[in-house]
Amino acid sequence: MSRKITIEPVTRVEGHGKVTIHLDKAGEVSQSRLHIVEFRGFERFVQGRPYWEVPVLVQRLCGICPVSHHLAAAKAVDVIAGAGNGDGLTVTGDKMRRLMHYAQFFQSHVLHFFHLVSPDLLLGVDADPAIRNIIGVALQHKDLAVQGVMMRKFGQELIQATAGKKIHGTGAIPGGVNKNLSIEERDHFLKGADPLNADKMIEWSVAALDLFKDYYGKNKDMIDGFSHFPSNHLSLVRKDGALDFYHGGIRAVDSEGNKIIDYADYQDYTNIIGEGVKSWSYMKFPYLLSLGEEEGWYRVGPLARLNTCDFIPSPLAQKEFEIFKAHTNGKPNNMCMHYHWARIIEILHSAEVIKELLEDPDLQGTDLVATGERKDEGVGLVEAPRGTLFHHYNVNEDDQITMCNLIVSTTNNNVPMNKAVNFVAKAQMTGQTEITEPMMNMVEVAIRAYDPCLSCATHALGEMPLEVTMLDADGNEITSRKR
Amino acid sequence: MSKAVIATTSMAGCFGCHMSFLDIDERILDLIELVEFNKSPIDDIKHFTKQCDIGLLEGGCSNSENVEVLKEFRKHCKILVSVGECAIMGGLPAMRNGIPIKECIDEAYLNGPTTKNCNPQRILPNDDELPMLLDRVYPCHEIVKIDYFLPGCAPRADLIWNALYALVTGDELKLPYEVFKYD
Numbered sequence A: 001m002s003r004k005i006t007i008e009p010v011t012r013v014e015g016h017g018k019v020t021i022h023l024d025k026a027g028e029v030s031q032s033r034l035h036i037v038e039f040r041g042f043e044r045f046v047q048g049r050p051y052w053e054v055p056v057l058v059q060r061l062c063g064i065c066p067v068s069h070h071l072a073a074a075k076a077v078d079v080i081a082g083a084g085n086g087d088g089l090t091v092t093g094d095k096m097r098r099l100m101h102y103a104q105f106f107q108s109h110v111l112h113f114f115h116l117v118s119p120d121l122l123l124g125v126d127a128d129p130a131i132r133n134i135i136g137v138a139l140q141h142k143d144l145a146v147q148g149v150m151m152r153k154f155g156q157e158l159i160q161a162t163a164g165k166k167i168h169g170t171g172a173i174p175g176g177v178n179k180n181l182s183i184e185e186r187d188h189f190l191k192g193a194d195p196l197n198a199d200k201m202i203e204w205s206v207a208a209l210d211l212f213k214d215y216y217g218k219n220k221d222m223i224d225g226f227s228h229f230p231s232n233h234l235s236l237v238r239k240d241g242a243l244d245f246y247h248g249g250i251r252a253v254d255s256e257g258n259k260i261i262d263y264a265d266y267q268d269y270t271n272i273i274g275e276g277v278k279s280w281s282y283m284k285f286p287y288l289l290s291l292g293e294e295e296g297w298y299r300v301g302p303l304a305r306l307n308t309c310d311f312i313p314s315p316l317a318q319k320e321f322e323i324f325k326a327h328t329n330g331k332p333n334n335m336c337m338h339y340h341w342a343r344i345i346e347i348l349h350s351a352e353v354i355k356e357l358l359e360d361p362d363l364q365g366t367d368l369v370a371t372g373e374r375k376d377e378g379v380g381l382v383e384a385p386r387g388t389l390f391h392h393y394n395v396n397e398d399d400q401i402t403m404c405n406l407i408v409s410t411t412n413n414n415v416p417m418n419k420a421v422n423f424v425a426k427a428q429m430t431g432q433t434e435i436t437e438p439m440m441n442m443v444e445v446a447i448r449a450y451d452p453c454l455s456c457a458t459h460a461l462g463e464m465p466l467e468v469t470m471l472d473a474d475g476n477e478i479t480s481r482k483r
Numbered sequence B: 001m002s003k004a005v006i007a008t009t010s011m012a013g014c015f016g017c018h019m020s021f022l023d024i025d026e027r028i029l030d031l032i033e034l035v036e037f038n039k040s041p042i043d044d045i046k047h048f049t050k051q052c053d054i055g056l057l058e059g060g061c062s063n064s065e066n067v068e069v070l071k072e073f074r075k076h077c078k079i080l081v082s083v084g085e086c087a088i089m090g091g092l093p094a095m096r097n098g099i100p101i102k103e104c105i106d107e108a109y110l111n112g113p114t115t116k117n118c119n120p121q122r123i124l125p126n127d128d129e130l131p132m133l134l135d136r137v138y139p140c141h142e143i144v145k146i147d148y149f150l151p152g153c154a155p156r157a158d159l160i161w162n163a164l165y166a167l168v169t170g171d172e173l174k175l176p177y178e179v180f181k182y183d
């Protein structure tokens, strides 16, 4: 077989995410960019595949939150299969999918908090990189590491019970699901031996929140002051304004909390959102069409969700939500590091919802699939752990995909992540000629708050390799640092 | 006995294989008694700091940078293992093989319903900062020599654990039918 690699290998670090910073003549930071360097071409190569394949196919973009892609695609093909726009599933179908989804939120947020953020909290942002990781945590705080591992395990096993597999499951099909939850499975998660049961998960979620609040109490200035800037916020909300990860209408608020869009039907999302393209990144730049590219960018994810929703429909998380809201007098919270706080409140909420669903006898129902009048186009949205996720497909009369459009969560956060990098670069690097390790770290901490799923957009688990280059006004490299 | 040194990377993959690795759950605590991690996205070590015993590879090669990383791994690891379908045969990203790359790019940046009216200057990502895309997606063994292959999408955690344990300890590899899947 003939093989030809036509491209000269470029000598460059493994830079899935890469930052460049430009200085002007006065030594001011004039521009900073987060470049995303991976490209898949999914929108084109899925064309021609039968539509019922996409829930299992598209999730292979991302093994960190595959359930979110699985369900967003399933919701889009529900529309095509005539099973309504989020409201046409059987009760069992709807609740099984919700259980799968909240389990995914639980495990994904836990992974981020324990595996990626806790090393900074427990060992310090300036700790030796060789130990500043989950392994370092496991060596020094074994109990906590065990908690993180067991919480993730609980979520993953619940995904397996609902989706058939821990990674890249097959549970959701057009119009519903292919299995219900047996009594044995239910009891396994409700009454499982300590610590693998729902009550323990709620208890540990509260403990994780306490751990964060304790850290916050001691580092208030840093957490509040580190990279904050006003923005719009966007997410799905339930009809009554409640936080809902699985289904709802699009709501967007501005930095003061005024509603820009409320409960819009996402089948119309192309009239609401546009995406800009820049030559220096494979990741596109979404914005609200009504406000235009300059003003219309927004944040998504845990912070945005707590800014858009009116309340959280579970008691313990609602209490925490009230404390969180009081911190900014009920106005939207625009502090980047508060993503972490919001994320742990969502861990608690997920654990509460999981318990409530497990106790619901509808999960043992046997009516699993709904059908209806076939359509040739469908849009599916969910709130993924990292933010709103859009899937859109057109099909022909032979059931083949003819058009596919995806806006993944991390792409929705593209502009704010770039702004965060710029904020930190300006604060840390203006007038400096040398880039130090702590400065590099700050840039990374700012990006990490968004929990970018660099697998969807690119890949690299939380800690991304960074390359910071400083250029003078004429474009000459002054200094460069890689990590 | 000194610990075996392990490195891992994700190239054109989805990170699911790394997630499956984490699905060994409590055995992570046994693992860190057995091995030491070097370059890996799981820790903070971004470049090889020593020669490694085992390199675990997720994903195939889709761009010039993937090729670079893979060659680095071959240089620094005694044993290389292709983990999962993407590393073994390109996997989902290889569905673009056979379609001109221009069509993939145009679809994503010019023709999509949320871009077609928003990119009047017809900008395409083409900056020097972006690595070059290869003509197609290559499985790892077409670029460098690979010693072992673990199938599955993702390979089950038990398979990854059994294989790693056998490689590190020199014990016989146990491959019960249930842990060995092609999907």
Ligand code: SF4
Residues within 6 Å of the ligand: A060, A063, A167, B012, B013, B014, B015, B016, B017, B058, B059, B083, B084, B085, B086, B087, B091, B092, B152, B153, B154, B155
């Ligand atoms: S083999 Fe499957 S799980 Fe592994 S990287 Fe490829 S798509 Fe993801």
